[in-house]
Amino acid sequence: MPKATPSQNLSAWIVVSMLVMIAVPVGITLHSLHTPAIMTVPDPNPTPYGYTWSLSLFVIPIIVIAWWFFPGAGVEVPKRSFWRTIWILVPLGFGLDFFCANRFFTFANSGATLRIGAPALGGNVPIEEYAFYLSGFIVILLLYIWLDEYWLSAYNVPGYAAEWQQGQRLLRFHFSSLVVGAAILGAAVIYKRFRSPYLQGFPEYFAVLVMGGLVPSMGFFRAACRFINWRAFSLTIFMILLISMFWEATMAVPCGWWGYRQERMMGLFIGAWAGLPIEVVTVWIAVTYGTTIVYEVVKIWQHSGSTAKQAFLGIRPQA
Numbered sequence: 001m002p003k004a005t006p007s008q009n010l011s012a013w014i015v016v017s018m019l020v021m022i023a024v025p026v027g028i029t030l031h032s033l034h035t036p037a038i039m040t041v042p043d044p045n046p047t048p049y050g051y052t053w054s055l056s057l058f059v060i061p062i063i064v065i066a067w068w069f070f071p072g073a074g075v076e077v078p079k080r081s082f083w084r085t086i087w088i089l090v091p092l093g094f095g096l097d098f099f100c101a102n103r104f105f106t107f108a109n110s111g112a113t114l115r116i117g118a119p120a121l122g123g124n125v126p127i128e129e130y131a132f133y134l135s136g137f138i139v140i141l142l143l144y145i146w147l148d149e150y151w152l153s154a155y156n157v158p159g160y161a162a163e164w165q166q167g168q169r170l171l172r173f174h175f176s177s178l179v180v181g182a183a184i185l186g187a188a189v190i191y192k193r194f195r196s197p198y199l200q201g202f203p204e205y206f207a208v209l210v211m212g213g214l215v216p217s218m219g220f221f222r223a224a225c226r227f228i229n230w231r232a233f234s235l236t237i238f239m240i241l242l243i244s245m246f247w248e249a250t251m252a253v254p255c256g257w258w259g260y261r262q263e264r265m266m267g268l269f270i271g272a273w274a275g276l277p278i279e280v281v282t283v284w285i286a287v288t289y290g291t292t293i294v295y296e297v298v299k300i301w302q303h304s305g306s307t308a309k310q311a312f313l314g315i316r317p318q319a
Helices: 007-030 050-054 056-073 079-106 127-151 173-195 203-227 232-253 279-304 310-311
Strands: none
Touching: 007 203, 007 232, 050 056, 050 232, 056 127, 056 232, 079 127, 079 203, 079 279, 127 232, 127 279, 173 203, 203 279, 232 279, 279 310
């Protein structure tokens, strides 16, 4: 007799529990290190074009998924939903880079890049920054779609048009998301005020990341929750976190591809990982969560056959 599968709401909490189950013991273990690990690199440019080549961590999975996994499995990608999601998220990423890159990050090792400057407030940033945002959103979305449509397809929603009740609206306030987001941000503010090495100021970067996950969740979680393949989401987020930890802790920060302006962080730094701020982990959770919600909402809209005004606001045309 097959076992009953958990509800979508319960599945969401199971994913949160999985993250906490790993994060707590990792945090306890890393906190036991009282002398931060410092990697000394005598060569001023130990990784020529290192940042440029490291983008293959995103580019190669994109190629493999798009040109091998999808055709080989006979998976039909919802192209309109995919590209509309990319056209929403990538400009937001570019905007974040333009307005905030020089405020939150440093780029000490120009030899790790192509030395092509891209525009940003406060001075140019490496062109790799914009390639990073473009390829990052694409690989997260492709990975989630492949897991949802093929590898873990037994847990997706097969008929969006049948599941979505006409007359409902996608934009519906989700109070719990606001409470959770406010609690997390409040804890970051308190930590910075009383425990951070930089007691003054506001945890700006952490606040931006919380908002990146909070805004889509607060507006669309109620509509998207039952359509999200939470098993596909959980595997996506763990794979992206694995790439991130390898990328930043072992190469990027020790070799100076980019660094963090510590005074604008929460102040919780991981000594065993070259002093990485906790925001390094938070960014991938927020981005993957926000990307998944936006994609599912766009997909519901596309399957509803309604105009944007009808689908998002529930406004029906007058007879």
